[in-house]
Amino acid sequence: MRKLQGVLLLAFGLLISLVPTWAHHSFAAEFDGHKLITYTGTLTKLDWGNPHGFFYLNVKDDNGNVTKWAFEIASPNILRRSDEATRTYFLENMGKPITTTACPAKNGIPRAATQFVKFADGRIAPMGPKTYQGDLDSEQILRNIK
Secondary structure, eight states: OHHHHHHHHHHHHHHHHHHHHHHSOOHHHHBOTTOOEEEEEEEEEEEOOSSOEEEEEEEEOTTSOEEEEEEEEOOHHHHHHHOTTHHHHHHHTTTSEEEEEEEEBTTOSSEEEEEEEEOTTSOEEEOSSOOOOSSOOHHHHHHHOO
16 A cells, blocks of 8 residues: 555556646747748737747738737746837837748648847847747848838
């Protein structure tokens, strides 16, 4: 009986240690790192949290249909290291059009991993480590947009 309790306790401990692993995902499993798409839309929401933040854009297609897109960004800690005012930039741009370069989700849902954001005032900010694996320069793409 005592041996069974020890085995059950060990199994429970291993199971609990795996829960954080399930909570986080692999970029390559979820996003297509070989595609870089430019999206422009109205900023509607910011989720500033760990392990990743998200911002949401209402993006119009060529027919005028609007789709709500979710864009994954790095954690607040990483973004603050790049520029402490990153959250402020998002809050100041609520309801305004912004443009982003991002790698789309592999499963076709309106979700993408963002590389850079160009805010309404022209400011360009990185949104985390480079995950795009192609030859395009995502920051330069945004610089070329007037």
